[in-house]
Amino acid sequence: MDESTREFLDDLLTTPSPSGFEADVQRIWVDYVSEFADEVRTDEYGNAVAVVEGDDPAVAFTGHADEIGLMVNSVDDEGFVRLSRVGGTDRTVSKGQHVEIHTDxxxxxxxxxxxxxxLRDPEDEELEDIAEQHVDIGVESETEARELVDVGDPITFDTPIRELEGTRMAARGMDNRVGIWVAAEAARRAAESDVDATVYAVSTVQEELGKQGAKMVGFDLPVDAALAVDVTHAVDSPDLGKEKDQHGEVELGAGPVVARGSSNHPEVVRTVRDAASERDLPVQLQASGRSTGTDADAFYTSQGGIPSLNLGLPNRYMHTPVEVIDTDDLDAAADVLAAFAADSAGRDGFAVDI
Incomplete structure (x- = not known):
């Protein structure tokens, strides 16, 4: 990862984008893809689509821009802010954290x-739900608090990027700013290689609320295949203990993860694996016997069926403020997708041979 692409990643990770409030991070993404795309457009909810024009087929590389977070639900008499979730926020890691409330x-x-x-009863260590937790902003009354915050203001954990050893780093919201980084980078690399296929890069909104942005975009996205890039669980940390075998074989730093089964179209899977193998690019495999839980599940049932794939980025400690990734996995994922676009050029779609 060179200096400019790392700067792009850092800009994405340091820009808050809880679901429903993605505009700031989408502006950064749009500015970046505008440097190489032939067309960039956004819709009413902030989904962003960039197009690198070419011949058939048309393929899309997608990620979602939103992150989980919190929201101001109410203010009590003493000025403490009461909370609600934005997406799947984990109640076990929220207490004792610094936060930022994003007001007008x-x-x-x-x-x-x-x-x-x-001061706690050692026999009563039950975890409080998010709705029972509170934010202390330092005021002493409801009146003071309401002068500063409004109900519905989004809240994010104030967690900086931390460099770990080698090519590993920690931050909140890797899920899924790393995915929109890969989607943009893959399209840029395809454009620089002058691939013959048409390439769409897509950054969706509100995935954490039910893949809503992908449903909007998938309604009329004119592509023959959609490859959704999202984080997936790395199972190589000690917190999983003896249960590792239940969660697959994904390791941090061993390359992007090709899911097989369910929404993952077998011909798209085969083409991605072949493209990676021919170029000695690392990929891992993951079983997906049911849904993937990613935007791929929305794309593959759009328009009567868009051949789709979930390409995973290994991630430790998902949905916490200290998610850990390896930047080598991101670079490899961008290279794999660009190779897929190159190898897809000239083919007549991805239909299963019956």
Whole structure:
């Protein structure tokens, strides 16, 4: 990953984008793809589509721009902010965290309160739901708090990017700003290689609320295949213990993950695997006997069926403020997708041979 592409990744990761509030990160993504795309467009909810014009077939590389978070649900008499979830926020990691409340007038900082260990009953350590937790913004009354925040203001954890050893890094919201980075980078690399196929790069909104942006985009996206890039669980950390075998074989740093089964079209799977193999690009495999839980599940039932694939990016500690990825996996994923576009040029779709 060179300096400019790493700067792009850092800009995405440091820009808050909870579901329903993705505009700021979408602007960064649109600015980046505008440097090489022949056309860039957005829709009413902020989904963004870039097109690199070519011949048949047309293929799409997609990711979702939104992240999980919190939201101001109410303010109590003492000025403490009560919370609701945005997406699948984990109640086990929220307490004791620094947060930022994103208001119309700027950022209000606070902390999610946690009772000191000295004052808790050791026999009653039940985890409080998000709705029972609160943010302390330092005021003493409801009136003071309401002058600063409104109900419905989004909240994100204030977690900076941390460099770990080698090519590994930690941050919140890897899910799924790394996916829109790969989608953009794959399209850029395909454009620079002058591939003959038409390539769409797509950054969707509100995936964490039920793949809503992909449903909007998939309604009329004129493509022959859609490859959704999203994080997937790396199972090579000790927190999974003896249950590792239940979660597959995905490792951090061993390459992007090709899902097989369910929404993952067998011909698209084969083409991706062949493209990677011919270029000695690393890929891992993952069983997907039911849904993938990604935008691929929305694309593959659109328009009577778009051949689709979920390409996973290994991620430790998903849906926490300290998600860990390996940037080598991101680079490999972008190369694999660009190779897929090159090898797809000239073919007449991806229909299963019956």
């Amino acid at each position: 007038d700027g950022i209000v900082r606070g902390v999610v309160g946690q009772t000191a260990i000295h």
